[in-house]
Amino acid sequence: MSTSPERYTDRFERYADRHPRVVDAVLVLVVTACAIVGSGLTRPGAAPPQRDTTVLVVMGVSCLALFKHRSHPRTVTVVNAVCIVVVTALEYVLTPLLLAPVMAAMYWLTTHTGLRTARFYSVTTAAALMAASAVFDPTYASSPVPRSIGYCFWLLLPLAAGSMTRLRRAYLASVQARAEHAERTREEEARRRATEERMRIARELHDVVAHHLALANAQAGTASHFALTNPQQTKKILTSLTDTTSSALRELKATLGVLRHSSAPAAAPLEPSPGLARLPELVSACASAGLAVTVTTTGEFRPLTSGVDLTAFRIVQEALTNVTKHAAADSARVHLTYQESRLLITVTNDGPSGSTVAAAAPVRGFGIMGMRERAHTAGGELRAGPRPGGGFEVAASLPLPTATPEAPSEAADNPTGEKA
Template sequence: MSTLARARCVFGAHPSAMDTVLAVVVLVCMVAGSFVDPHGPESVSWGLRTPDALSLALMTAGAAALAFRRRQPMAVLVVTGCVSVVESITGDPRAPVVMSAVIALYTVAASTDRPTTWRVGLLTMTVLTGAAMLAGPLPWYAQENLAVFAWTGIGATAGDAVRSRRAFVQAIRDRAEKAERTREEEARRRVAEERLRIARDLHDVVAHHIALVNVQAGVASHVMDKRPDQAKEALAHVREASRSALDELRATVGLLRQSGDPEAPTEPAPGLARLDELVATFHHAGLRVEVARTDQGTELPAAVDLAAYRIIQEALTNVQKHAGRQAKAEVSVVRVGPDIEVTVLDDGTADGEVPDGTTEGGGHGLLGMRERVTAVRGTLTTGPRYGGGFRVHAILPVKSRTDAAAQATEATGDPV
């Protein structure tokens, strides 16, 4: 680190010491300026003039006030301005007492706003220049009087420029900090959304397959002694359901692995293409399910396809858990204009129970459905049917917002 850089660090840490040193330097310059005769025999002569006691007192007062310029800039400007006016009227016109007022004006301009700088700067220039021109010993057009006007203007302009630069640098820093906070908040939001999505998938997988395992295990226990063949078939379904649960859990948890992990799953997420397989698992568990579809040939975004599949899976799981063995479910997937409608109906509940998540303290089935539908900007309605049973109805957009924007751009030829 250079000597200048070290000095800046020291003075930056101790601004009062810096102001004191500045006051001493200004006093030395004013006193030295009073001893100089620029019009001597040898162009510039030293020691030809001696300032009187009043001039020395005014110089000392003006320089001493600069030691407090950061704490009270306006008060220091008033003091140095008054000292300069008195010196302009009573003292040697070449005594540079106005130097302290120029520095005080610079400080005010650097620490306030532009309107204040204009008002205070014009007032200071007018008062000091007017006092020198109208009440001073020199003619009004003397160059010393014009120098007062010029130097006060330079002080105000320099202070305003420094303040503007500081404000510009601070604005850049604020924007950088805001951008960094925005990036961090966006990263946290994405992590929270991904955690919520994985939690929904885990809930759907576990709820569906464990419900099937529970039903088939109950059947096997019931018929084990009298119909061992049927019990073996039920146990086979239990084994198949547990294997499917493990596979889906492995695929879901595998998303948490690093991207370079060779064991990360590569199979696509389930969708409506696997609806028949899903319904077959419920058939094996003893639930009667009828399916009606008019969406053949419809290509859905991956998120919408997964949401439709999970909604049907969760709704049928709720029917299996709460509606009893004699329940019947109906599933319909219908393309209606720009949307696809998914509806799951059942014909009644056993023992007056209601589906998961509809009562206080219940599970998270319906909540997970609603979150999935909201994530793809769809709508979901659920509730009991007139005469018994329950209804789940979801309206999902066939095209995502990104796809719609891309098609609009292609149609208009005007990128947004």
């Protein structure tokens, strides 16, 4: 099975990242071997025996300096440039083997500092080599252009290799950064959706539990009040109390059903989300708790999407629940206004002017906050507060669909002007 050069390069880079000192030692040994071999290539009669030790010492210094290329790349390049100029002054032939240390220094200088800095050092070193060759090499004058081109080629070669390595590292870093960003974005999106789902379930549970428990409490209190004086009315209220608790259990089961991950084919289907079509049931339940609710509708009926339909019903339900629990009133009014692009919902109750504190009590709970969150989620708005003459008012504005709705509402069948 063949392996592509890219895979070999990736493996070498990963190994170099894990063991940088080992890689540096191997490369310095290879460069030292090249320099030793290159020092034996001299012109006939130009290298007396006493100069062999000198050139080995100079090349040894240049090779040992390469160990500091990570921390001091410029200093290492300067040391190697000076050493190669000294070797040139000793009248040695500047072969690629002798140039290996300074070429390695140029390569590492390019990878560590960039092409602009390395270009300056490369041009300076080439100029110094040409000057030293012109002074100490008697054969340089016979072919200065080819020799100069050769110096420039060998010194510019590591710059090209270093630039390619630098670009490759930058590309890999950008790819890794994009992958990490995408991973963080996916995690943040997952956390955001989980938070939104928890908030939605919390609002549903609050609306279901708070509404039905408030009605059940009011119905139980009313039944207790009529227990001795009106047994027939008491029996009717207790029957309504049973219906209220049964409805609470059904809605609670439907709400918690989204938390289940059962794939059993025999699983029971969830109950559809309530909408304005169930306003008569809500009015009847409030009546059994002693709250008379009047529902009026103005404007031409417009079908609602399932989300807006559910939001509208929950807002009316929570507003009437707050009236049942907090307001000193025995009646409430629900008014639905269908405009061209908005559905206006107003729930008001009358109360004595001195009951402002009692009327404002829901603001400290989660009811109004949940209604406002629902309205904002559906693209609408909601305001709630005490009325100037007493009582409390909840007003919401929800958008109406401009295209084919998801699920039409039957709110037009609600009683208009009916008082329970």
